[in-house]
Amino acid sequence: MNQITNEPLDRQADKTGQDKPPLLYDACIIGGGVIGCSIAQALSRYDMRIVLLEKNTDVSEGTTKANSAIIHAGYDAKPGSEKARTNVRGNRMFEAWCRELHVPFKRNTSLVLAFSEDGIKGLAELKKRGEANGVEGLHLLDRSQLQQREPHVSPAAHAALLAESGGICCPYQLTIALASQAVQNGLDLKLSCRAGRIRRHQGVFEIETSKGVVRSKVLINAAGVYADEINNQLSTYTFKITPRRGEYWLLDKSASDVFKATLFQLPTAMGKGILVSPTVDGTLILGPTAEDVTDKEDVRTTQEKLVEILDTASMSWAEIPRHQFITAFSGLRAHADSNDFILGFSPDVPGLINAAGIESPGLTSAPAIGQELAEMAAGFVQAGKKNSYQPAYQPAVPFREMSHQQRHQAILKNPQVGRIVCRCEQVSEAEIRDAISRPVGAATLDGIKRRTRAGMGRCQGGFCTPKVISLLSDELQVSPLALTKAGGRSQILTGRIGQIDLDHKENTHHG
Numbered sequence: 308m309n310q311i312t313n314e315p316l317d318r319q320a321d322k323t324g325q326d327k328p329p330l331l332y333d334a335c336i337i338g339g340g341v342i343g344c345s346i347a348q349a350l351s352r353y354d355m356r357i358v359l360l361e362k363n364t365d366v367s368e369g370t371t372k373a374n375s376a377i378i379h380a381g382y383d384a385k386p387g388s389e390k391a392r393t394n395v396r397g398n399r400m401f402e403a404w405c406r407e408l409h410v411p412f413k414r415n416t417s418l419v420l421a422f423s424e425d426g427i428k429g430l431a432e433l434k435k436r437g438e439a440n441g442v443e444g445l446h447l448l449d450r451s452q453l454q455q456r457e458p459h460v461s462p463a464a465h466a467a468l469l470a471e472s473g474g475i476c477c478p479y480q481l482t483i484a485l486a487s488q489a490v491q492n493g494l495d496l497k498l499s500c501r502a503g504r505i506r507r508h509q510g511v512f513e514i515e516t517s518k519g520v521v522r523s524k525v526l527i528n529a530a531g532v533y534a535d536e537i538n539n540q541l542s543t544y545t546f547k548i549t550p551r552r553g554e555y556w557l558l559d560k561s562a563s564d565v566f567k568a569t570l571f572q573l574p575t576a577m578g579k580g581i582l583v584s585p586t587v588d589g590t591l592i593l594g595p596t597a598e599d600v601t602d603k604e605d606v607r608t609t610q611e612k613l614v615e616i617l618d619t620a621s622m623s624w625a626e627i628p629r630h631q632f633i634t635a636f637s638g639l640r641a642h643a644d645s646n647d648f649i650l651g652f653s654p655d656v657p658g659l660i661n662a663a664g665i666e667s668p669g670l671t672s673a674p675a676i677g678q679e680l681a682e683m684a685a686g687f688v689q690a691g692k693k694n695s696y697q698p699a700y701q702p703a704v705p706f707r708e709m710s711h712q713q714r715h716q717a718i719l720k721n722p723q724v725g726r727i728v729c730r731c732e733q734v735s736e737a738e739i740r741d742a743i744s745r746p747v748g749a750a751t752l753d754g755i756k757r758r759t760r761a762g763m764g765r766c767q768g769g770f771c772t773p774k775v776i777s778l779l780s781d782e783l784q785v786s787p788l789a790l791t792k793a794g795g796r797s798q799i800l801t802g803r804i805g806q807i808d809l810d811h812k813e814n815t816h817h818g
């Protein structure tokens with residue numbers, strides 16, 4: 308991290324090349340994960356100038372893209388903690404929030420399994436803790452009640468704690484929808500824009516970024532595993548974020564209807580333990596592990612941890628069909644040394660608001676955190692609500708979810724609906740073109756994947772990648788050679804080996 312100086316930042320560093328000081332925003336959010344975007348969406352209801360800085364080429368490229376995607380009931384967090392409070396509140400807000408944003412959500416319930424007498428005592432303690440946190444719909448089940456609900460659960464499970472309010476969602480679709488609605492309502496979204504040196508000068512934050520200086524009255528720190536580096540530049544109330552890696556296996560859709568509920572085991576000091584869960588997209592995940600690492604970008608998967616997942620998950624599901632694994636992935640929890648979320652105004656820097664240490668249940672807590680921190684920021688600049696607010700963008704029904712009749716009608720209107728690009732997930736050319744051209748559109752292969760599921764199925768993009776590159780190139784009017792998987796140096800094509808017809812006219816720009 309750069310040194311802090313007492314001199315005002317050089318305004319000429321603003322690459323806009325303007326002599327006048329850069330625009331003064333009311334609020335600047337650092338971080339385009341589910342937390343930054345939920346704050347942006349809530350803030351965009353106010354009459355304020357807001358900017359969001361995200362260092363990656365897309366929103367949802369950090370922890371938000373790789374987690375269990377569970378909307379936790381709230382029995383796990385310590386009573387009285389920010390985690391407990393925002394989890395229970397967020398869970399209650401989630402369904403309506405997803406409906407408003409047109410993203411999937413399912414209240415599939417969750418079960419914590421016990422495999423011994425001690426485990427049964429553990430379930431009773433969890434139930435008590437949940438009730439202290441205000442969680443409703445918690446029930447202890449005996450073995451036969453459990454088997455009745457989930458016939459494929461391992462017979463080794465003696466009992467379970469049922470949480471009726473447990474749910475599942477799609478974190479990246481949610482975050483893209485949040486960003487998109489905020490942009491439609493005035494958010495200035497700056498992608499590929501890293502916040503570096505920051506100082507507060509005459510009541511204004513001056514943030515040096517890779518795209519020039521950004522000035523703002525309020526600074527909201529939602530930088531995930533990097534949140535300590537933002538806060539500690541400005542405040543004497545420092546904290547440390549440790550990246551805690553969790554690895555997963557993903558199974559394809561043929562395993563989708565084995566379990567209805569999310570199956571947990573009893574939580575440990577490191578986290579909620581290994582789960583087996585359906586996803587809202589019809590796949591199934593196993594994981595995560597919990598391991599502290601030093602590198603904030605270290606999202607590799609390891610043989611050791613993937614074997615650990617199999618060993619532990621097979622206690623819940625005795626016959627895991629290993630031939631149905633389609634990929635493995637990992638994500639980093641932003642674990643704060645205080646072991647709780649750090650939310651709200653900094654005690655010594657007026658206008659600095661932290662949303663830090665947002666490990667699990669951060670996704671569940673996101674609607675509550677977004678709303679509460681937006682209120683704080685609006686209060687600081689004394690902004691009122693806007694008179695009008697644009698509803699969220701609603702993409703057309705995906706081809707895979709259409710009836711035969713709907714498909715017929717849609718193809719008559721637009722033949723691109725009938726051109727299937729991703730066979731595994733049945734994604735049409737029309738969906739891919741829409742994903743590129745809609746508000747906060749995709750500019751990379753991963754961006755297409757997260758908006759449409761093209762490349763997320765059994766073949767993991769083996770068949771559709773060339774066609775997706777061709778469509779991206781056509782819509783964005785850039786050479787296929789310039790396109791990337793996920794920005795930065797992740798170019799997909801390195802050069803020409805001959806005149807291969809990429810089903811695409813030669814472009815004006817050569818990368």
Ligand SMILES: Cc1cc2nc3c(=O)[nH]c(=O)nc-3n(C[C@H](O)[C@H](O)[C@H](O)COP(=O)(O)OP(=O)(O)OC[C@H]3O[C@@H](n4cnc5c(N)ncnc54)[C@H](O)[C@@H]3O)c2cc1C
Nearest residue numbers: 338340342362369370371375377502531553668669670671
């Ligand atoms: C293994 C695992 C399992 C989990 N399971 C669940 C679960 O089931 N349910 C649940 O509720 N929660 C779960 N969580 C927690 C949840 O995923 C997180 O709380 C949530 O995604 C955090 O979002 P965020 O926006 O704070 O962080 P991120 O998504 O990491 O976003 C932070 C963003 O800030 C950007 N950034 C950082 N520094 C800068 C800078 N200097 N300039 C510009 N941009 C910057 C990053 O690029 C990143 O995009 C899990 C987490 C993990 C890792």
